[in-house]
Amino acid sequence: MSQLELKSEIQRLKEENNALILAHTYQNDEVQDIADYIGDSLELSRLAANTPHQVLVFCGVHFMAESAAILSPEKTVLLPAPDAGCPMADMADAETVREWRVKYPQATVVSYVNTSAAVKAESDICCTSSNALRVVRSLDAEEIIFLPDKNLGSYIASQVPEKRFHLWPGFCRTHHRVTVEDVEKAKNAYPEAKVLIHPECQPAVSARADFVGSTKQIVEQVGKLEASIFIIGTEMGIIHGLKKRYPQKKFYLLTPGLVCPNMKKITLREIAASLQHLEPVISVAEPIRTQARLALERMLALS
Ligand code: SF4
Incomplete structure (x- = not known):
């Protein structure tokens, strides 16, 4: 199936199953583009708990889908790539x-x-x-x-x-590998840029940031600052949303290694298959x- 066919198949299956697609900010661009909501762990947990939809397709990693299952045991929580874990x-x-x-x-x-x-x-x-x-x-x-x-x-x-x-x-293996040298190099390359870094980076790295915050806070901070160039110190998936939301601003990833391989395991193909078969279902046993x-x-x- 082509990307276009997959998208329309996902749309059809979503309506048929009264499903909601939730995607973390670090997901592949095409997953973010078809999601009903994109957000950080907190936003997605809230949405999962409050939505009337019975089927939740959680595009993220295992602990996120598990949190949705903990909060909403009566719903069917799907994780399209069941091996998408979080090493941390x-x-x-x-x-x-x-x-x-x-x-x-x-x-x-x-x-x-x-x-x-x-x-x-x-x-x-x-x-x-x-x-x-x-x-x-x-x-x-x-x-x-x-x-x-x-x-x-x-x-x-x-x-x-x-x-x-x-x-x-x-x-976090992804954020922990960012070095102070990476920050210095990026600052030298774009001296007018503001440096926004996620607190999962090492303290010496965060100490060199203009702003330290979660993905949601980084997105908000870009909107608050006058600057037009930003160096972003978190997983690369965030850049897609930043470019869409602030098309007049420029974004550079702090280091090319800022990729979480687990977050990239879900593609349109897995989402379509997951909606078609309504699995893999994530659930948590009582009393845990x-x-x-x-x-x-x-x-x-x-x-
Ligand atoms: S970026 Fe990936 S490895 Fe790091 S905390 Fe998030 S899910 Fe876990």
Whole structure:
């Protein structure tokens, strides 16, 4: 089937199944173009929980579809590429979270949504890169176990010096490989550009940014700034949306290596097949789902 035929087939199947297509900002361009909504983890979690559609096609990675299944067990949540995982989420496991709780009994466990349902079930509250600061500041606890991203955790810790952080040693392979030299090189090439960087990058890299924020915050920040040239320090998928939204501005990726291979596993072909067969379905077994839901709902209540 051609791209055009695939698009019209997806449209037909979507209507037939009363389905909604949700795509993360890091998805392939053609997936973003046919999605009903494009957003970050927080926006997509909210949409998944509130939409009346019975079938959700989640174009992202496994933990995102799992969060939708946790919040909306009555819906059919499809992940068109079931092997699209998140290596950072795989760096945390429930048993070690329980061990850390014993080691730091006073600490509150804050899990980035980039975790499995089993880890969320062991957590007090979740956060995304958009609301991590608000979540941590809302807590009475003076001690925080932050997992699994040590880079996001370091960034939040630097903004909340009154709390003590125990940082999990996880990281995003895509963002972690950006170096200070990459930033210097990009700044030298475009001295008039503003540098916007995601907090999953290493602290020394984020420290050289004009702005540090989540994908949603980066998109908003571009709109607020007068500048016309931007160096973007997050996964390359974001550039597609930025160009569409701000056609008069120029965007350069901080480094060519900023690609998440898992986010690129979904294409129009997988979406059409997924809608046709209504699989692969992502679900979470009880009682983990109910426990994980508490941590997610505490986060959603704050944002
Ligand atoms: S970009 Fe990084 S954190 Fe996001 S899904 Fe890919 S590996 Fe995971």
